[in-house]
Amino acid sequence: MDCILIRHGIAIEPDEWEGAEENRPLTEKGKKRVKQAAVGIAALDCKPTHLFTSPFVRAYDTARILRTVVCPVLKVETREELAVGAKPEQLVALLNTLPSDSVVICVGHEPQLGEVVSLLLCGKVLPSFPFKKSGAACIEAEGIIKPNQARLRWWLPPLQLRVLGKRTRTEKQDESS
Structure with a gap:
């Protein structure tokens, strides 16, 4: 199994938001950065089988942007295991209900x-x-995911994802010229 963990994009600051915390949305800059990071993730040629997200608006909107760029055939599934305050063991338990050859994108929060x-x-x-916001990591495991048994495949902050996406776009333009 490959599990790609992605933090939601830049959201409106809590002190600038009057609504409920779970409804705090991405900023326009946050949406743009998520899309750029998504292009970088797509360049890594992962083939997601599942797309899970926290039910919080900023994470859900991040997942919707990722879906558009990386995996348009998948449905965005909200999961409490990715909500603010969820314990890490809850997400591990969810992952262990999936087939071992799954490639799962999980959009959530820090910490x-x-x-x-x-x-x-x-x-x-x-x-x-x-x-970092819009940063991602890919963890791989064979069979059942157990603590201390997984491997880090890659860890990319948002700037590196954006550069990777931009480079890939440039290469495709050069090939078509």
Whole structure:
């Protein structure tokens, strides 16, 4: 299984938002950056079989943008296992219900995403793996996902994803010229 963990894009700051926290949306810049990062993820040629997201608006909107660019045939599925406050073990349990050859995109929040990576790579929850907004990591595991048994395939901050996407677009333009 490959699990691609992605943090939601830049959202309106909490002190600038009067609504409920779960309804805080992406900014226009956040939407643009997510789309650019999604092009970078698409360049990595992953073939997602599932697209899960936190039910919070900023994560759901990030997942919708990813779906458009990376995996248009998939349905965006909201999962409480990715909501703010969810325990890393909850997401691991969800992943273990899927076929072992799945490629899963999970859109969520910090610190939960970093805690999931820590649990899978190190066997315990540590604050050592922070995700930037629109940043992503791919964790791979064989068979059932167990703490301390997974491997890090790649970890890309949003700037690197944007550069990768831009480079790929440029190469495609050069090929068609």
